[in-house]
Amino acid sequence: xxxxxxxxxxxxxxxxxxxxxxxAMVFLLVTSLRGLGQSRIELDQLETLLKSRRPRRSKSRDxxx
Amino acid sequence: xxxxxxxxVFLKLADTLMPWxxxxxxxxxGTGLYLGLFWSPADYQQGDTVRIMYIHVPTxxxxxxxxxxxxxxxxxxxxxxxxxxxxxxxxxxxVGAMFTALCLITGSLWGExxxxxxxxxxxxxxxxxxxxxxxLGYMAxxxxxxxxxxxxxxxxxxxLVGVVNVPIxxxxxxxxxxxxxxxSVARMDGPSIDPSMLWPLMLMAVAFTGYYFIILAIxxxxxxxxxxxxxxxxxxxxxxxxxxxxxxxxxxxxxxxGAGK
Amino acid sequence: MSLSRAKSRKRQRLYLxxxxxxxxxxxxxxxxxxxxxxxxxxxxxxxxAAQSPIDEARRxxxxxxxxxxxxxxxxxxxxxxxxxxxxxxxxxxxxxxxLPDLFREGQGVVAEGSMNSNGQFxxxxxxxxxxxxxxxxxxxDALKESGYWQELEAKNAExxxx
Numbered sequence: 001x002x003x004x005x006x007x008x009x010x011x012x013x014x015x016x017x018x019x020x021x022x023x024a025m026v027f028l029l030v031t032s033l034r035g036l037g038q039s040r041i042e043l044d045q046l047e048t049l050l051k052s053r054r055p056r057r058s059k060s061r062d063x064x065x
Numbered sequence: 066x067x068x069x070x071x072x073x074v075f076l077k078l079a080d081t082l083m084p085w086x087x088x089x090x091x092x093x094x095g096t097g098l099y100l101g102l103f104w105s106p107a108d109y110q111q112g113d114t115v116r117i118m119y120i121h122v123p124t125x126x127x128x129x130x131x132x133x134x135x136x137x138x139x140x141x142x143x144x145x146x147x148x149x150x151x152x153x154x155x156x157x158x159x160v161g162a163m164f165t166a167l168c169l170i171t172g173s174l175w176g177e178x179x180x181x182x183x184x185x186x187x188x189x190x191x192x193x194x195x196x197x198x199x200x201l202g203y204m205a206x207x208x209x210x211x212x213x214x215x216x217x218x219x220x221x222x223x224x225l226v227g228v229v230n231v232p233i234x235x236x237x238x239x240x241x242x243x244x245x246x247x248x249s250v251a252r253m254d255g256p257s258i259d260p261s262m263l264w265p266l267m268l269m270a271v272a273f274t275g276y277y278f279i280i281l282a283i284x285x286x287x288x289x290x291x292x293x294x295x296x297x298x299x300x301x302x303x304x305x306x307x308x309x310x311x312x313x314x315x316x317x318x319x320x321x322x323g324a325g326k
Numbered sequence: 327m328s329l330s331r332a333k334s335r336k337r338q339r340l341y342l343x344x345x346x347x348x349x350x351x352x353x354x355x356x357x358x359x360x361x362x363x364x365x366x367x368x369x370x371x372x373x374x375a376a377q378s379p380i381d382e383a384r385r386x387x388x389x390x391x392x393x394x395x396x397x398x399x400x401x402x403x404x405x406x407x408x409x410x411x412x413x414x415x416x417x418x419x420x421x422x423x424x425l426p427d428l429f430r431e432g433q434g435v436v437a438e439g440s441m442n443s444n445g446q447f448x449x450x451x452x453x454x455x456x457x458x459x460x461x462x463x464x465x466x467d468a469l470k471e472s473g474y475w476q477e478l479e480a481k482n483a484e485x486x487x488x
Contacts, residue, residue, distance in 0.1 A: 007113040013178050017117045017171040018102075021124070024163050025276060032283045039290035046297050109466035110428065110456060118460070144339045181426030181453045187367040225347055229354045240358075241365045242389065244436055249458040259461040 072149055072289055079282040086282075090275030097268030105261050115262060117175040122250070123270040124168040127277060128196055129231055131161025135203070136228040139221030148292075149285070151217040154224065155207055156284035160277050162200035169193060180244060188237035189245035192230060199227035368436045371415040380441045388417055388447055389436040389455065391483055397431060410435060410447075413483065421449040428454035432479065457482040 007014050101119035108115035135157040141150035172190070173183045184190065207213075207220035238247045250256045256263055358365065368389030374380065388410055396409035405422040419437050429435065434455035439448045459478065461469075469475045 007116070008107065010112065010114045010178050013174045014113060014116050017120055017174045020170055021120050021167050024167055028159065028163055028280060029276075029283075032280050032287070036283050036287035036290070039287040039294065043290050043294050043297075046294055050297060106462035106464075108460050109463045111460075115460055140343055144343055145336055179426065179428055179454060179456065181429075182451070185367070185453065188365050225343060226350050228347070229351050233354070233358070241367065243367050244453055244455055246456055246458040249460060252458075257459045259465055261462060262460050 075149060076286065076289070079286070083279070083282060086275050086279050090272050090279060093268045093275065094272030097265050097272055100268065101265035105265050106259075108262070111179055114175055114178055117171055118262070119265045119269050121168060121171040121175055122266055123273045124164045124171060125193070126270055127273045128161055128165035128168050128193070129234060130274070131157050131164060131277060132196060132199070132224075132231055133228070135161060135200075136224045139217075139224035142217055143221045143225070151221070152285050152288045152292075153281065154203075154221065155217070156281050156288060157277075158200055158204045158207075159284075160280050162197060162204065164273070164277075165193065165197045165200060169197065182244075185244050187243040187245060188241040189234070189243045192234045192237050195230055196227075196234060199223070199230060203227075370412040371410060371417040372412055374417055374441075374447075375415045378441075378445075382441055382443065385438065385440055387436055387438045388419070389434070390416070392429070392431050392433050392435055394431045410437065417447050418445075419447045419449050419452075421452050423452075425452055426454040428456055434482075 005011050005015070097119065101116055105116070105119075107113045135154045138150040138154035138157065141147050142154060169190075172193075176185075177183050203220050203223050206223055207216040210216035210219065235248075235251075237243060238245055249258050250263070250266070258266065368387035369377070371388060371390055374386075374388055380386070390410040390412045393409040393411045393416060396407075398407045399405070400407055400420075405420060406425060407418060407420050409416045409418050411417075419439075421437065421439075429452065434457070436453045436455050437447060437449035438451045438453075442448050459482070466475075469478065
């Protein structure tokens, strides 16, 4: 098993390639999702605020221009 | 074409496709990883380091693919002023930049044990580095202006100019002598990769493409929300008019909504 | 009326973008042709022979295949002598240090360094340049037995040198 992870002595190069790629891809996914979540919260707050002043907007989760 | 450029149509399409995109990405990515790390054999000359290829090559393809997509969207935003094209270009840039950077990093990790060096200034490696700088330049440029429209104009122009670099990256290994070897997959006489190694490579490429479209859908959606927020804040400001401060209060509240969390 | 004017403006922008792209592509092509010398990563032994005598202070790279049976260790074994060939001309390279894992007879290499007074190339760095074929060891062994290997090797040598 440890032979497998050694990868004929190149393990460090191979595993760090995969690890760096995985970390970067997960990071971009998480920041993108977080940005979307934050924009939804902001939009909801703004729309309820506007609706309290003149009740006509539909309560959509996302922008519908 | 123009029909899909309507944000509401895009959002509906993205909603329908999202579960499929996630399924394809997870299945091809999982299978590709298993085949690449366990099932596929070591290479006759490069040994196990060939496994770096299963991420290095797809990230390189994605770096080029995203750039072409970004430039096409940039052109559409310049010529036809499609707001969605501009949003898609802005959403593509960070994904393409990430894939290009990963291609350079994994290439470096492959070059050190096999070539004997982390980096050389040959035509392939240099043109790939220029690709990364084009992405970074685009991202800096679109955010450099207070007026988003001017930002996207400048950014789209840069994206279009930089498209010249894409064929240079692809054909650098044929046009000049380089340390990097010529193409193994997209070549005239068919791939020079054994099927047992081509399979994980192709599966990983499909998975990365799926990942790109998932991120694209998420980022376009949040950018549409941001623009809606900006529009609402502006309309809120204009609606006051009766001497109350509700307009600016509304603006501040909207603007700072995410800050407290 | 205004619709058709907007349309013609769009077309104008399209032509403008197309023309700009063409101009930039042309400029890039010109620039790359003009600087072809500096884009070249290494010289083949034939190109080196054509340029000789080469100033000893000049740093350059020579690329080619390691000639079969040409690898010898000198001194205490840290210095390696080998011949880099492009099948037409060859050049003797001496290098002190650790060679890349792929270094062996018949392998493509790129050496960086300078010529000495004996016409020997003293390398400061030796890099391996491998071909674009990927296959399992068993497949490579089978190819070697079938005799197709020579054909593949000749093709690689040709690839390496242009």
